[in-house]
Amino acid sequence: MKHLTLLITLSLLVSCRGNEEQSQQKTTNKETLPSHFFTTERPVDVKDLVDVKMNAKAGDEVTFLARIGGRKHGSFVPTLAMMIVADPNLLSCELMACDDHCDTPEDYCCEDPKVLTQGLGTIRFMKNQTDTYPFSVEGLGGMEVLKYVVVAGKVHDINANGLFIVDAKKIWVGGAPAYGDNRAGSGE
Amino acid sequence: MKLLPIEYATRNLGRSPSRLILTVFGSSLVVLLIMIAAGFMVGMDATLNVSGSDKNIMLLGAGSLESVERSEVKMESSGIVSSSIKGYKTKAGVEGVSPEVHIQIPIDIQGEDRLVLIRGVEPEAFLVHERVEIEYGSLPRAGHNELLVGSLATRTLGYGKPKDALGKTILLDDDSYAITGVMVACGGIIEGEIWAPLSDLLVTTQRDTLSCIVVAIDEESGGTRSQLDGFAASRVDLELAAISEREYYAALAEFYKPIQLMVVMTCLMIAIGGLLGGFNSTYAAFASRVREVGTLQTLGYTRSAITFSLIQESILTASTGAIIASTIALVAIDGYTIRFSMGTFTLLITTEIVTLGIASGLALGVIGAIAPVIRCLRLPIPQSLRASE
Numbered sequence: 001m002k003h004l005t006l007l008i009t010l011s012l013l014v015s016c017r018g019n020e021e022q023s024q025q026k027t028t029n030k031e032t033l034p035s036h037f038f039t040t041e042r043p044v045d046v047k048d049l050v051d052v053k054m055n056a057k058a059g060d061e062v063t064f065l066a067r068i069g070g071r072k073h074g075s076f077v078p079t080l081a082m083m084i085v086a087d088p089n090l091l092s093c094e095l096m097a098c099d100d101h102c103d104t105p106e107d108y109c110c111e112d113p114k115v116l117t118q119g120l121g122t123i124r125f126m127k128n129q130t131d132t133y134p135f136s137v138e139g140l141g142g143m144e145v146l147k148y149v150v151v152a153g154k155v156h157d158i159n160a161n162g163l164f165i166v167d168a169k170k171i172w173v174g175g176a177p178a179y180g181d182n183r184a185g186s187g188e
Numbered sequence: 189m190k191l192l193p194i195e196y197a198t199r200n201l202g203r204s205p206s207r208l209i210l211t212v213f214g215s216s217l218v219v220l221l222i223m224i225a226a227g228f229m230v231g232m233d234a235t236l237n238v239s240g241s242d243k244n245i246m247l248l249g250a251g252s253l254e255s256v257e258r259s260e261v262k263m264e265s266s267g268i269v270s271s272s273i274k275g276y277k278t279k280a281g282v283e284g285v286s287p288e289v290h291i292q293i294p295i296d297i298q299g300e301d302r303l304v305l306i307r308g309v310e311p312e313a314f315l316v317h318e319r320v321e322i323e324y325g326s327l328p329r330a331g332h333n334e335l336l337v338g339s340l341a342t343r344t345l346g347y348g349k350p351k352d353a354l355g356k357t358i359l360l361d362d363d364s365y366a367i368t369g370v371m372v373a374c375g376g377i378i379e380g381e382i383w384a385p386l387s388d389l390l391v392t393t394q395r396d397t398l399s400c401i402v403v404a405i406d407e408e409s410g411g412t413r414s415q416l417d418g419f420a421a422s423r424v425d426l427e428l429a430a431i432s433e434r435e436y437y438a439a440l441a442e443f444y445k446p447i448q449l450m451v452v453m454t455c456l457m458i459a460i461g462g463l464l465g466g467f468n469s470t471y472a473a474f475a476s477r478v479r480e481v482g483t484l485q486t487l488g489y490t491r492s493a494i495t496f497s498l499i500q501e502s503i504l505t506a507s508t509g510a511i512i513a514s515t516i517a518l519v520a521i522d523g524y525t526i527r528f529s530m531g532t533f534t535l536l537i538t539t540e541i542v543t544l545g546i547a548s549g550l551a552l553g554v555i556g557a558i559a560p561v562i563r564c565l566r567l568p569i570p571q572s573l574r575a576s577e
Contacts, residue, residue: 072251074429077412077421084421107251114428120424132418161425 008102009141033081033125042172042187044151049077049087050119053164056155063152065186067177069106069145070120081133085149086167087119090111098179100131106145117162123151126167141173147185148174150188189491192497200501207473208505213408215552216516217507218459223517223545225455227535228526229448231353235533236441239435244316245416247401250427254439257305260397263287266350268430269401273419277404284404286316289389291399293360297346303536304344305381305531306360308389316404320378325354325369326504330385336369338379340515340532343525362385363392377437380531399436402433444528470502474560481564491565498561503553510549514542
């Protein structure tokens with residue numbers, strides 16, 4: 001019986017230690033974007049996403065204000081440094097009323113889908129000319145859904161149907177607006 | 189300890205045949221309900237668990253990740269996906285990119301409208317959904333209003349044997365379709381579906397959008413899930429979202445958990461009713477034997493020996509009920525088809541469920557004997573002997 005108790009205690013200790021090692025590994029493996037992508041100095045006189053998208057073409061250097069969001073649970077790609085941003089004039093549900101009537105305001109479900117598509121853009125953080133960093137950027141540098149960002153980068157692709165891919169060079173991360181103050185957190 | 193012979197317990201069972209029948213009926217009802225509830229859960233889980241593959245990624249309309257039937261994807265997306273993505277499965281020139289329409293259509297079956305899931309597919313679907321095999325008949329031809337029916341769907345359509353469905357016609361939105369084949373899919377959800385050529389179904393339903401595009405990634409050719417995640421995020425103009433088939437069906441199984449729970453709760457509540465009825469009749473049967481128990485004690489049998497004999501008697505009754513219930517479950521319940529919104533699944537009475545049923549019967553026997561045994565043995569011997577029958 002004593003041997004059995006000892007065996008159980010030992011195996012519990014080993015399994016606990018294993019978990020500890022795993023969690024340590026997880027922490028050390030956490031990848032992050034190089035610091036040169038982030039800036040704390042917000043560019044001034046920045047246009048909204050739609051205003052920039054209207055006249056942009058592939059290869060243009062652009063800077064615009066947008067909010068992270070546009071897809072339900074999918075604004076950040078889980079395995080790539082890529083995210084979707086929306087024009088600040090699009091209304092997410094939390095800005096429509098003070099009550100929490102929508103669990104996922106970042107999907108802009110009350111907006112006209114066609115208007116929404118025209119107001120969206122994809123931001124990529126490139127490791128080199130062809131590859132995106134192979135991890136999610138959610139949470140990095142404070143990037144979270146519904147927060148304002150100012151993105152400076154190069155237009156990779158654009159079309160009249162709403163496609164707008166920008167390879168980010170610098171990003172400023174602001175805060176999230178609140179009901180009654182749609183531009184709070186935008187730095188304006 | 190001197191035990192009472194087993195014959196004593198066996199002979200006692202026949203003292204009141206009507207009471208015996210009632211007790212056996214009660215225990216068989218309880219066990220049968222437990223087995224049905226377990227068969228429902230196992231059957232539904234089995235169907236959803238074998239449906240879908242990690243290597244198949246579904247591209248659905250953004251915002252419709254929960255329901256492929258609600259999803260709308262632009263027709264041109266399929267071509268854009270196959271030209272933009274690398275690393276998907278190909279075989280003999282067929283690309284593993286399957287544009288599909290999933291739609292529920294009511295079909296008139298013997299005067300009753302039954303909702304059946306119809307999937308509009310192109311030949312690529314057979315490369316992507318590799319578990320699908322044609323069991324009888326042949327592939328439906330595009331432009332001929334022909335159908336391939338899942339083996340479980342044939343039962344929904346009212347055919348006893350899947351083969352009986354071959355050559356029959358059904359009406360989909362007033363268009364007549366002929367059944368040319370029956371398919372199986374290792375027990376997956378597809379067996380409850382009907383497949384039609386994509387173009388025919390689009391014409392019948394007057395639809396100009398797809399429900400989803402299923403891409404079979406080939407890891408050996410460099411295909412990855414993140415490619416499709418990236419594609420969906422970068423092509424915001426196509427309004428797509430990516431999810432693996434496995435994740436989709438797991439979410440669906442999660443969605444149906446409350447319904448499973450409701451079925452289990454309903455079965456349990458009815459079972460508790462049957463259980464109390466059974467306990468009552470066992471209690472009445474034993475309680476009237478207080479004097480007999482007192483006599484046994486005067487003959488030198490210990491309380492433990494008498495308890496053991498009464499439990500034997502109760503177990504014999506309950507296990508008879510359990511055996512009857514198991515037989516009914518295996519003969520009549522196993523394989524019974526149930527339709528739900530995503531298709532059809534069958535109640536499965538597995539070896540584990542039969543074991544659960546028998547174990548429940550034995551437990552009922554032991555638990556059912558406790559109260560009457562206390563009632564019989566609590567009195568001192570002189571008082572027991574004076575007790576009225």
